[in-house]
Amino acid sequence: MAKPKPIRKGRPKKKSYKDSGWIYVVAPLFVLLGGIGMIGYITITKDSLSEKVNKEARQWAIRHWQTPIPLQGKPIREHQLLAQEISAQDCRKCHIEKYEEWSSSLHSRSIGPGVIGQYLVFNGREKSECNICHAPMTEQWEQTLGVDKEWNNNGNFNKVLFEEGITCAACHLRQHQRHGPPLKPGKEALSQALHGEPVRTPFFEASEFCQSCHQHHASTLKIGGKTVENTYNEWLESPAYEQGQTCQSCHMPDRRHFWKGIHDKEMTASGVTISQKVSSKTPEKGSSFDASLTLENTGTGHMFPTYTTPAVFLKAAFLNRQGEVIPQFYEEKIIQRRLNMDQNPWTEDFDTRLAPGQAVTLEFNRTVPSDAHQFKLWIWVEPDHFYEGFFRTSLKNDPNHKGLELLKKALQDTLDRQYSLFSKVWQVN
Ligand code: HEC
Ligand code: HEC
């Protein structure tokens, strides 16, 4: 198979900046070299969709999401002492509920073992390519690009803040000034004496706020006409967009900070409708038997699933007395956008994801075998399907990797996060 590669890239975005995905990696770098941060998000969207873009929100988001986010600098003197610090731990002193929600979210774990394990063998530039989304504040960058065009140690590096990943301040603080959404109707502005009133803008409620990290730029590698990360564009094309639902409507209902997605069974269930049919409720040994299992994307505001990393399996099988699948009596269908990263440029093996409103059906038709005990239909979700393979290959190819223990932990996490979305069993007669 592919020649052993040192572990480099944590996501199916690029193999190396020398490869086809180079524009993606290099473009932001050029901008960094120019010293003006990331400004490239103006032309993300293809022309047919561009009239749907909230241009004001986008312009604002480009400014808000210059990466790395410039240093916060000195605290504002008028702010209460307690409110002068910038880590999530500090926000927690007063925003306990938001803190608890955020802590349980993947945003708070964006610097997890899978990322750190790789950082051990990355240089400053390589880390910066990931930090743009995983830890975007200058205080979170161990090395920054100096005027001498070298990656130097950053005197303002804050390890606690780095480990918080996508922390409160990354979204809400610019030079210590709070930024946030308009005041909730009926709510009073109460932070004046503590850290001043936030700059309130409706753009916190726009999908363009999230797009900076959840949509690749149009100039990056396109496979089958789609960028590798394409969530914002998928949303523009969805009925959810037409109905005025934003990323926040579904992922931050009532402004809560859980950001649940495919890693959460209930959230996933809320986005789909599952139905099944069997020709008989008590399959008879030796007689013929039909079943079908259908999954429809009825409530996901983008492709189901949106990324190239998860895989969802529809499965049907006869089980023996031990509860094991009888191999010749098993069918499955996979829902996934699978990329082939051994090719240069990357290619797409298949894309069976479901657009909003689209359904897939698994058909099963067999003569009931004599060793059958039960018939089962189920749906199995592997939210980190790609990463599981990636970490396995990495461990195999580089058993002396500096981040070995972390990568083992990361692999275990991908397994622990798998779940059954649906399952139903019939007894065989
Ligand atoms: C000393 C207490 C205190 C600390 C520390 C604090 N805040 Fe606040 N903050 C408040 C209070 C009180 C309000 C107004 C009531 C509310 O919305 O919870 C507020 C409001 C806000 C709002 C606007 C909400 C609204 O619509 O009124 C944002 C955004 C915010 N804080 C962000 C932060 C962040 C980020 C941190 C940490 C870097 C932080 N705060 C630290 C007390 C604090
Ligand atoms: C600074 C970059 C950044 C911004 C801004 C951002 N995200 Fe994320 N988001 C990430 C990263 C990185 C992860 C993955 C974290 C991990 O698992 O390591 C993530 C994970 C998620 C997930 C979890 C998905 C799952 O697999 O279950 C959801 C949902 C999500 N983000 C929604 C949003 C929404 C909605 C917004 C806008 C309000 C937003 N994000 C803004 C970078 C960002």
Ligand code: HEC
């Ligand atoms: C454009 C924003 C973006 C960039 C740049 C980016 N990521 Fe991510 N990353 C995400 C999002 C969003 C997710 C969650 C969705 C997913 O799993 O694909 C994620 C998930 C991951 C995960 C799986 C979750 C976890 O924490 O274990 C790993 C590992 C990862 N990224 C590593 C990297 C590495 C290494 C780089 C740099 C080479 C990088 N990423 C660059 C946005 C980004």
Ligand code: HEC
């Ligand atoms: C990924 C970006 C992101 C992160 C990280 C984040 N927030 Fe928010 N926050 C938002 C957005 C977006 C909104 C507005 C959501 C809306 O209006 O639908 C918001 C709203 C708020 C509000 C106003 C809530 C209200 O009821 O009016 C407060 C307070 C707040 N955040 C505090 C925090 C604190 C404290 C943390 C860390 C523990 C944090 N946020 C982390 C994006 C973020």
Ligand code: HEC
């Ligand atoms: C109509 C509701 C809805 C809207 C709007 C919506 N989502 Fe989702 N999203 C879901 C549901 C349900 C899931 C879980 C099923 C899935 O993974 O597709 C999900 C999953 C995700 C995931 C998990 C990863 C994956 O591969 O699916 C991410 C990341 C995400 N959404 C980001 C976004 C962003 C960014 C936006 C805005 C551009 C957005 N979502 C708009 C409902 C929505």
